[in-house]
Amino acid sequence: MKYRRSEEMSPPPAVPVTDVAITRFEHVYEVAPELMTEHVLQQEFPNWDTLRLVHSRADHLAWMHRHFAHTVVSGEELLHELDG
Amino acid sequence: MTVTALSDPVLGELRQILGDEHVLTGKADRLNRARVPAPFPVHRWAERLPDLVVMPGSTEEVAEVLKLANRLRVPVVPRDGGTGLTDGAVPLRGGILVDVKRLNHIKDLDLDNRTCTVGTGINALKLNERLAVHDLIYPDDPASYPCSLVGGRIGTSGWSLIGSRYGHTRDLVLSFDHVLPSGQVIHVGDGIGRKITKSSSGYQLKHLFMGHQGTLGIATEATLKLFPKPEAEFSPFWAFSDYADAYRCVGLLARAGVATFAGAVLFDEWKVAYLRRDDEAYIPQPSSVKALVCAALYGYADEVEAGGRRLMRIARDAGARYLGDEISQGDWAARHDRYATPLHGRTKSGQVAPMSWHCEDASINYTNLPSVRLAWHEIADRLRRESDVFDDWGMFAYTNGATGADYLTEIDIGIWEQRLDDRTWAAWVRAKRDLAAVALAHGGSISACHGSCREGEVDLVPQELGGGFEVMLQIKRALDPHNIMNPGKYLLDQAYGAPS
Numbered sequence: 001m002k003y004r005r006s007e008e009m010s011p012p013p014a015v016p017v018t019d020v021a022i023t024r025f026e027h028v029y030e031v032a033p034e035l036m037t038e039h040v041l042q043q044e045f046p047n048w049d050t051l052r053l054v055h056s057r058a059d060h061l062a063w064m065h066r067h068f069a070h071t072v073v074s075g076e077e078l079l080h081e082l083d084g
Numbered sequence: 085m086t087v088t089a090l091s092d093p094v095l096g097e098l099r100q101i102l103g104d105e106h107v108l109t110g111k112a113d114r115l116n117r118a119r120v121p122a123p124f125p126v127h128r129w130a131e132r133l134p135d136l137v138v139m140p141g142s143t144e145e146v147a148e149v150l151k152l153a154n155r156l157r158v159p160v161v162p163r164d165g166g167t168g169l170t171d172g173a174v175p176l177r178g179g180i181l182v183d184v185k186r187l188n189h190i191k192d193l194d195l196d197n198r199t200c201t202v203g204t205g206i207n208a209l210k211l212n213e214r215l216a217v218h219d220l221i222y223p224d225d226p227a228s229y230p231c232s233l234v235g236g237r238i239g240t241s242g243w244s245l246i247g248s249r250y251g252h253t254r255d256l257v258l259s260f261d262h263v264l265p266s267g268q269v270i271h272v273g274d275g276i277g278r279k280i281t282k283s284s285s286g287y288q289l290k291h292l293f294m295g296h297q298g299t300l301g302i303a304t305e306a307t308l309k310l311f312p313k314p315e316a317e318f319s320p321f322w323a324f325s326d327y328a329d330a331y332r333c334v335g336l337l338a339r340a341g342v343a344t345f346a347g348a349v350l351f352d353e354w355k356v357a358y359l360r361r362d363d364e365a366y367i368p369q370p371s372s373v374k375a376l377v378c379a380a381l382y383g384y385a386d387e388v389e390a391g392g393r394r395l396m397r398i399a400r401d402a403g404a405r406y407l408g409d410e411i412s413q414g415d416w417a418a419r420h421d422r423y424a425t426p427l428h429g430r431t432k433s434g435q436v437a438p439m440s441w442h443c444e445d446a447s448i449n450y451t452n453l454p455s456v457r458l459a460w461h462e463i464a465d466r467l468r469r470e471s472d473v474f475d476d477w478g479m480f481a482y483t484n485g486a487t488g489a490d491y492l493t494e495i496d497i498g499i500w501e502q503r504l505d506d507r508t509w510a511a512w513v514r515a516k517r518d519l520a521a522v523a524l525a526h527g528g529s530i531s532a533c534h535g536s537c538r539e540g541e542v543d544l545v546p547q548e549l550g551g552g553f554e555v556m557l558q559i560k561r562a563l564d565p566h567n568i569m570n571p572g573k574y575l576l577d578q579a580y581g582a583p584s
Binding site: 021079 | 318414431
């Protein structure tokens, strides 16, 4: 495992998604930076911490499913049955 | 009687009752128990401070505190999770704040009668972690699920996200110990039974002592109804190109009569616009998406799959586009925990501003949802024109029950609390009164979920209840002759001669 601060503090280039949002990592969206210049300023974040937050959120949501029920039914499978 | 500073003898007596460590007088202890997530005039925070905080460890200690307060005419405000949206736990006249978080024990778990008895300071998520060992669940599921407490749910008569399947707090709490303002302890339920789900004996006092927002005493120990932990969950989300189709679809789903149906939610165009700027599930959605519907089913896998198949067919025939498993499952899981949502609004120029989430609710019949939606957004638009402090975050409508008659209808308003001043606060109070007036004009109730005792909407409670409001005043005066319990709430000072 290697860690280079310069790499971690250099996020991938921003790709516009809509007129108010960008993406730098797959399925991770951010407010367009130009909208965060007056009242709320963007913070510098290492890449690993951005991805840690995203994965933690996914872990939390998976935990919440298990908390309320043992299994989750797939709508895609039900729809496939209906269409088939 | 208003008390602004409690004297040493009061402190001394409280310390004798509770022990020194459970009587808190520090500034941080008081500041942190002054507010709730409801719209809060932070520029007037000092007006909402309690004089001190007590943390009783038993029903007997709560009773002794109330006896003392009643004798000395000191205001008392009960506080549970402090997550309510109608200021029930906010002191308006100082006094003693009773924080019940130490009453957090499971006293009894009755597997044969499927009940448990708990201190009211327990949280449903923590309770359910313990119940899961027995494959059971207590399905009271507010947006504050991880942080609200059973006692607050009783004091609010709360609404549950999956209440169309399991019932709401009033259905799930079978009975409880309740300390009256005099300090007398009574047990209320259906009849007097602790584990009885239906009785026709005497007045149904359980309902009287739920939803009173701390104005009639403090619940300390409750017996709850339990269910098997669901084997399966299904939570489809669908997109629509216009609100009218989504509205028609949610009605069809709610009226379908599927036994495992736990709820459905309708998102309007303003809500979709809000999500499209800030929610990772909706930012990439095409601009043709104008409204959303979701449903939730719980039960055994074979039941849920059969019901789910039926709802998927209904939605498909109504023109819905299924959003896929990832969005459906992720968004539904997040609905159990709305208080953890990071919040930022937008000024009119589009700049991000730190805003708090403020949710106004009402109970509205299905047929009136479209017109209430338009009238409420007009009010939100007026606020937005008045000041950058406000942002319209759109509306939800959640089924109240399994037959689809009425919906918990919410409009979310972002408020930049740090910028509030007397002018913008007055604008907000006026808007709340207007939102409540729209609900009543459409035959609805001012609140399905939060209660209605805040500034603004509370002015219309006598109009909603009619002659029932005079009965409320008479009950308050009879049970709390010195107005010690949460004074200043629900216009109940009128019971003691304050002008109406």
